[in-house]
Amino acid sequence: MVTFADLYAEYGVKSPHDLFERLREERPLFQVQLPNGVPLWLVTQYADCRAGLGDARLSNRIGTRIVAQDVLPAEIRASMGTHMLRVDGTDHTRLRRLVSSVFTAKRIERLRPMVEQMTSDLLDKMAVREQPDAIHDLAYPLPMQVICELLGVPVADHERFRTWSNAYLAGVGTQNFPVEVVTEFVHYVRDLVQQKRAEPDDKLLSAMIAARDDEDRLAEHELTSMCFLLIIAGYETTVNLLGNGTALLLDRPELADRLRADHEAIPAAVEEFLRFESPVPGASFRVATETLELGGQTIEEGELVLISLLSANRDGQVFPDSMSFDAERTPNQHMAFGYGMHYCLGAPLARLEAHIAFRQLLERFPRMERLDPSAALSWRPGLVMRGLTELPVKLNQ
Ligand code: HEM
Secondary structure (H helix, E strand, O other), X not given: OOEHHHHHHHHOOOOHHHHHHHHHHHOOXXXXXXXXXXXXXXXXXXXXXXXXXXXXXXXXXXXXXXXXXXXXXXXXXXXXXXXXXXXXXXXXXHHXXXXXXXXXXXXXXXXXXXXXXXXXXXXXXXXXXXXXXXXXXXXXXXXXXXXXXXXXXXXXXXXXXXXXHHHHHHHOOOOOOOHHHHHHXXXXXXXXXXXXXXXXXXXXXXXXXXXXXXXXXXXXXXXXXXXXXXXXXXXXXXXXXXXXXXXXXXXXXXXHHHHHHOHHHHHHHHXXXXXXXXXXXXXXXXXXXXXXXXXXXXXXXXOEEEEXXXXXXXXXXXXXXXXXXXXXXXXXXXXXXXXXXXXXXXHHHHHHHHHHHHHHHHHHOOOOEEOOOOOOOEEOOOOOOOOEEEOEEEOOX
16 A cells, blocks of 8 residues: 555656645545554545535544554543544533633634734744744644643643644654653643642633533543644634735735735635634544445445645636635635535634734835745644744835
8 A cells, every 4th residue: 555655756747736736637546555664544625625524424533443442441531532533523512611611712702802912922022033934933832822821820831732733743654653741741731730720710621620510511531632623723823824824925926016016805815724724734634424425436334534735725627726815706616615514613813813913014024025935835744734833024114
């Protein structure tokens, strides 16, 4: 069975977009092998991806099928793997309902002043940096500060989250599942829960603890798991949106000028950033609970499926001139936030952060450019995220 590396070599391509373009045409559904040896159906066409995400027979309860997770002690596995993205049916409804009210567009809009202040403070610091970098100075710290504030997690622990979350995401699906990192992360969250139990505040984590303690709607391991999910899902994803969008803007000064002159055009541009360089390249793994047909292929019960959002979002059957960036694209029914019952809970928050960050960045540093415009962009390793490791810039203030 072929690996991703084999496919890159076979087609002589470097970019995942070029690879997926070929696969959409030639092998829209085929089995590939993860670096840790696990076979996986890769789904690349938009229509099949949407059908797959809407099909209840493709379940998120993959259990221990990603073999590397077997190395985790059961209690640690439960404390990170029983969140809403890993269950379905009534458990999913129960868990999602517990926090969904916090993430409605209306509630999220109330965070605007706080996010504006955080962004402007970060840009103040960036302005005086010897070597400013759009990833380190803005894209990383902003989503982390926002999610920590929402949950009620100490700001001082930002850096530890960053280290854990990076190591976790780089290790998923590889032979080196980051056992120590995950264990440390879970222990940290458990300690935090104890601390909040002793001294509750008005933030989301305390509210979840109250739901667990008063009404017994949440098991202890589900509570830890939910924190784990919110930190990972709410953080790295948005980092990539801010970073990828900034890189796209820096390569298009005429677009930056247009958005600076017309802030109303920023939201449509953000949707195109999401389509064109999708921050989360694939939905989380699904497992077939029974034998089924998808895209003319039989998937046997128990087999794993990876829905490629990165590929779906470049499908020419749905997006005219799909490999070109068009900041005014309408309609733009991208699937960067997924589709179906696991559709991203944090989409309104991610959009709010992006609208504020790009607006302020454009206003504050109108002459910003890449430090070395001819240098190749440094994409992160691993299969789980599409984002940059760094983006050094000149501010030209
Ligand atoms: C689910 C993408 C930001 C919380 C998802 C899914 C995608 C996604 C593709 C579905 C995964 C699947 O079906 O397997 C993104 C992107 C983001 C972003 C591209 C930023 C640009 C956020 C933020 C939060 C968040 C800021 C919250 C703090 C969640 C949660 C789920 C989820 C809780 C699971 C929902 C469920 O299972 O019902 N996200 N996300 N995300 N996202 Fe996001």
